[in-house]
Amino acid sequence: MARLSAVGLLLSPIVLRAEDNAVLIKGAQGVTVSAQDLRNDLQRMPAETQVKLLTNLSQLQQLLDNIYLRRAAALDAEKSALDKQPATQEKLKQARENVLAEAWVGQVDASVQPNEKDLDAYARSTYKAEPKRFENPEQFQARHILIMGASDDNKAKAEKLLTDLKAGANFEELAKQHSGDPGSAAKGGDLGWFPKGRMVKEFDDALDSLKNPGDLSAVVQTRFGYHIIKLEGRKSAAMREFSEVRLQLHNEAKVKLTQEAREKAIGKLRSQAQGDTDALKAFVDAEKAKRN
Structure with a gap:
């Protein structure tokens, strides 16, 4: 070849x-x-x-x-002459019907061309009707020191570090020296910004109780060990701007309108057909009889 x-x-x-x-x-x-x-x-x-x-x-x-x-x-x-065999002809017929049906669906989809005004109307209506969908949750910025393990000695170590912090020790330096969380320890315990509910419940509850930047938690036990948490900042839950979600909602509207057009076109085809329940039952009975 x-x-x-x-x-x-x-x-x-x-x-x-x-x-x-x-x-x-x-x-x-x-x-x-x-x-x-x-x-x-x-x-x-x-x-x-x-x-x-x-x-x-x-x-x-x-x-x-x-x-x-x-x-x-x-x-x-x-x-x-394999194309003349009944089984092959039936497969060719089905393949042809599938290709044409796919082309028909493509034609229906292409007929849906909403203008910018209609898309914007849908987007604004959805934005107002479903505010929870477009809400950024409350967010926190925090640092922590993790003493890994659930032993009494580890708890005592965490308590000692908390006492030092309250006495004026530098949180970042203690985190670098003592924290067992490698991802944040090198950054002075910094966890960055994250939404409420991201952390394990005990950690999340303790963090939620802190109100002002600089506040320190008590020693908090989780399945990872003992934590000391420092609040760096918090942002209240807030709606995303419409401009941020406008394109997303435009695309959503196009999908919805396309689906509606398909359903309408399919419904029209289906309404032109009339089934024969008796004939279908006779078919089922005949097929069952063949298999007995």
């Missing part, structure tokens, strides 16, 4: 467009695969897969070989 000589064209879309009819592989009985054929297969794949194939010549060659083999096998099947 001939090796791929024009695959390099795929790496340059401008050149490829000029060579759509370039034959990339040619076999017996006039079976060929063109650049356009290869592109058509590529475009049915996810974008990341396309990029991977276009940068791996051997995998792209395999795809090209598969297209050729599929086409050559189909031609041989036709010559053997």
